[in-house]
Structure formats: structure tokens, C-alpha cells
Amino acid sequence: MTHLRKIMLEELQRRHYSEATTQRYIRLVERFARHFHCSPDRLGTRHIREYQAQLFTVQKLSPGSVTNHLCALRFFYIQTLKRPWSIADTPYPKKRHRLPTILSQEEVAQLIDAACTPFHRTILMTLYATGVRDAELTHLKFSDIDSRRMVIHIQGGKGRQDRDVMLSPVLLDELRSHWRRLPKKSSTLLFPGNRWHTGVRPIDTKTPRHACQYAARRAGIKKRVYPHLLRHCFATHLLEAGADLHTIQILLGHHDLKETAIYLHLSQRHLHPTASPLDALVLKGRSQQED
Secondary structure, three states: OOHHHHHHHHHHHHHOEEEHEEEEHHHHHHHHHHHHHHHHOOOOOHHHHHHHHHHHOOOOOOOOHHHHHHHHHHHHHHHOOOOOOOOOOOOOOOOOOOOOOOOHHHHHHHHHHOOHHHHHHHHHHHHHHHOOOOHHHHEEEEEEEEEEEEEEOOOOOOOHHOOOEOHHHHHHHHHHHHHHHHOOOOOOOOOOOOOOOOOOOOOHHHHHHHHHHHHHHHHHHOOOOOOHHEEEEEEHHHHHHHOOHHHHHHHHHHOOHHHHHHHHHHOHHHHHHOOOHHHOOOOOOOOOOOE
């Protein structure tokens, strides 16, 4: 497996997969091989189907998690071993599409005001003001802030795609205050790591997650709050304010407009003006009280 691991690693890097995806794919293929106590190049479609069933029935994994396993195996067999792969023989499970619970603008304000530290407050404001993914946030640099054009450059986002998002004047003021608070001014990182925020490496994705959780608890918000929820809030509130879907698609870095169309289901502006057919009925009186 060591030789195959090296080849797979080279193929993933050649196609510019992120470090996290690279390590995940290799780990999942190794787990598949350990399950059968056999090198994966000696396993075939029958083993993949059996393994897929085991992931569902024994490990009780979600459809999304099973799909991650299949994507890793598909890459290994097609790109590393140069073998054919039949979707018909190993179909991807259907995922349940759940709509996220959105915070109102008042709740977002309460969340930001309840931040545990000024550092956490800046993180929450940046997530909501830009709609960036948490991994994109952690790698932001001060050089990405363009105060002349009032944009923030997002470099190496999902799919290795760069994009620009708007820079709010309110956020710009907060980022300037944030820079003055940092103990080590030589850092190029917007959010340097370690306890004192003086590290040469950025914060990890646990930091924005904890910032959301602690602030939600202090604000008394019962909804589950996490960094990606603020991205959903950013898009939904933009749509409610009159922004068009294509603009939001560009700001979020979506490749397909279908990904962005989910926010039509969440926007109050699109839901409330549509009357229920019940309102057009002429009903006789009200329901009688039960004894």
C-alpha cells in the first residue's frame, strides 16, 4: 500500500486537491483496505458494494459520509490504478437536503455583541460581512484587504478558485481596530494562531466554531450556530435586501446557480408575499371549541 499511497498522493497534488481533501482520500482508501485485510489494488466492484453496505448497516454512516468514501475510492481506481469505474454498479446514495435554520438580523447582532473576546467579535463580523467559508477565513492576510476598492480578496477558495467579496465600511473599521489590538504587528496573517495571537501559522477552524458556540450561549440563542450558518445568513439577508441570485452566486464562489437557489427557500421576501390558497377560501365562522 505504501507504493500505491505515494502514487495516489502525487495524483491528488497534481490535480491541486486541497491538503485536507488529499489526506481524507488517502485515509479512506487505507480504511477500505484494512477492512478486507488486503491491498486495495486486489479488490474490485463486489468488495466496494459490500463495503458500502457495511458503512450503512453496521457503521450507520449518513449518505453524505458514504459518498465521501465512494469519492475517495473512485479517485483511487480511476486516477491511481487507471481502471474503469461504473456508477451503475456503485451508485452514490441520495442525500437528504435539509434547509438550514437562519438567524434574523437582530439575532446576528445579538450574536456579535455577545462575543467572548474582541478577537472572536472580529471573526464573527468577518464571517457575516463576507460570507466566507471558515477555512477561507483562517487563511486571510492583511494584504487581502483592499481598502481603496473596498473589496477583500479570497485566495485559493474551494476548488482553488480566487474571488473578491465586498468590504463593508463597518468591517473595515473593525479590522483596523483588530490590527491595533494584535500584539505582534509584523504578522501578515489577519487571524494569527496560538493563545496570544502571535503565531506564524493561522488559527484553525476550531476557533471560528468556538466563537459561534460561545457567543450563541451568551446571547441565549437556542438555534444551532456554526460558521457556515453565518454564510447562509449573509446570502439570505442579501437576497431579502434585493440582491440578485447571480451576484450572490459570485460572492459565495458557487460554480452552479442551483447551489445558490437554496436561498430562495429561506428568504422571507420571497416567502411572505406569496399568499396561501387557504386565504382565498370563504369559510363559515370559526372552529368550535372542544368541550
